Amino acid sequence: MIQFVVHTRDLNGVARLGTLTTPHGAIETPAFMPVGSLGAVKGIESENLQSLGYGLILNNAYHLYLRPGHEVVAAMGGLHRFTTWPGAILTDSGGFQVFSLSKLCKVTDEGVTFQSHLDGSLHHITPERAIEIQEALGADIMMAFDECVALPSSRERVEEALARTNRWAARCQAARRRTDQALFGIVQGGHDPELRKQAADGIVAMGFDGYAIGGLSVGEEKSVMYRMLDATVPHLPADHPHYLMGVGMPEDLVEGVARGIDMFDCVVPTRHGRTGCLFTSTGKISIKNAKYARDEQPIDPDCSCPVCARHSRAYLHHLFLVKEMLGVRLNTLHNLYYFAHLMRGIRAAIADGSFADFRAAFHARRVPHVEACVSGEREDRSEEVRL
């Protein structure tokens, strides 16, 4: 299963440097997980991810359940063998996608009935079924099946969903058969600090292998999200990994670590790459901007990635405008490097006790809103191709 060790703490003990050891390798934390919804990080091969420094990725149980089907993946020997990704995998339980992507979603205490976003076919997922699917997929880390309410919602609605999420978490635990996969619980509770504490206390009492914070980065102000982290993380066991789901932008990673988060996932580097939005040490640029048509500079002169070592903004601008697939791939590689590099910087800063300086310098360097980029970093926390 997994082991988590915290080596060093910084920022009054809140920011943590650790190692998460899985059956498929050890990952230094804080860590960012690229999203490979359908069993592949869009356009990127395993060896590219590894050479960028990634050892843990996320796959979406919802998408793989629909296509090719978890039984097919199981018959092919599980996700690692099927996709040939040699590193560790975490599967999202599908809760978020069921509520955000599917049609005609009907929730009862028993589970959720929904229509596939692909063909309208009817499906029924219970906590037990979510575990069965994830055990068939065979990731290193599974997630409990949770109810995600649209926010803002009434306190009653949020409370009801967190209570159900916690009851489902217990059923997920009881449903486990495999002993080689870890299971993380998910703390819901909307934007209410009291409900967040209540949700955390319930989940922690059940004893999971790790603890995730769900239902954030769904459109709220960043200050609200950060307040929710302040209201939740202190109630999580200090010796277990803390995972902030579906987050986020570079500043969210820095601020999440500053609040005790060890793991993140987000489609931002990959999806932004596809829309031509490229991260730099001072913020981001939109490569489709006409001013780059004859710009011989790399995306970021301060970046050491293989794309910046070789290609000009002018070439990437051209590839983007003509919708050439290579452009998407190069943009994605650059953005994935940026995220991996940011996490390396965060870890190095915690290691030598300078994370406060790192955080201040990070924010000071950023030029706000230089160029408008298409956002949409969190429509569905997955990398689905819309048909």
Added chain:
Amino acid sequence: MIQFVVHTRDLNGVARLGTLTTPHGAIETPAFMPVGSLGAVKGIESENLQSLGYGLILNNAYHLYLRPGHEVVAAMGGLHRFTTWPGAILTDSGGFQVFSLSKLCKVTDEGVTFQSHLDGSLHHITPERAIEIQEALGADIMMAFDECVALPSSRERVEEALARTNRWAARCQAARRRTDQALFGIVQGGHDPELRKQAADGIVAMGFDGYAIGGLSVGEEKSVMYRMLDATVPHLPADHPHYLMGVGMPEDLVEGVARGIDMFDCVVPTRHGRTGCLFTSTGKISIKNAKYARDEQPIDPDCSCPVCARHSRAYLHHLFLVKEMLGVRLNTLHNLYYFAHLMRGIRAAIADGSFADFRAAFHARRVPHVEACVSGEREDRSEEVRL
């Protein structure tokens, strides 16, 4: 400029093993050129092409003239610097695209007026302009600007077009300013052996750096195409490279070499990769076929490419069905490897005088029409993204 040396001949002296030396490297011939219409072989990086064994690729002057514009490429230092492809480049003059892709194409002796297939804007290309564009692009090898008639056409129409093509060829020669780029003439003449000879005699009399055969693989029977090669190649200088444009399928490469061809280009490996049609030692398979859903074998158990070394048909089938970009890339890498490997086999066979055996074994191994694949290998001899 370029140098061409024939080292060995086989098959009664017709099949040739040679070296084409360019300012950007030496290429062993017979050689196949992948097509990178817009300055990139779709989804594939330079280092991938090089490690697959390619040293010469084709870019389309027509597409690059429209986007980003040849002046932009020139301002960025030419195609090699703009695209960072370190190997040799041949640019198609644009003749074929003007006649096959553009709207409202009007030909006079002076040149062609046409509407862009992208936005309907009006453009005028003369032989002089085609050379100006190709000199701005800066490829190692330029092509003369030719008139491509739709086939079948009347003998009069074909004769008129070949006469114009030959007049334009002389104007292309006269228009050259740069001395570091080679220029190839193009032999037209439709499906008429006499006209092919007539076209070849005219072009050869002008003295080009190499000789191309155009206007084939446009829908005619393969036997017709092979007959036209038999009617043309003997009239080309034996000490210059012979290039069969826009061809072709693996069997066409083998049969082209058997008729004295040294160079080929075609979108087949890349375009077929995008449609899930994968080449194997016995023919081709369509990876979207349901029978591959749980097939753990590689595409071709006899293939040594990096994709076959690692991935199952089941995974590639899944990636294709969910339209995952990585699937297109892996399919393309496999197909490009297949073509490079085929050419290596052809060269090795000529080197040791066994090309007749190679050719017989190649055809004997092939299982005709195992699976229907989307064809379309030669709609426009370019890798344009249709908007």
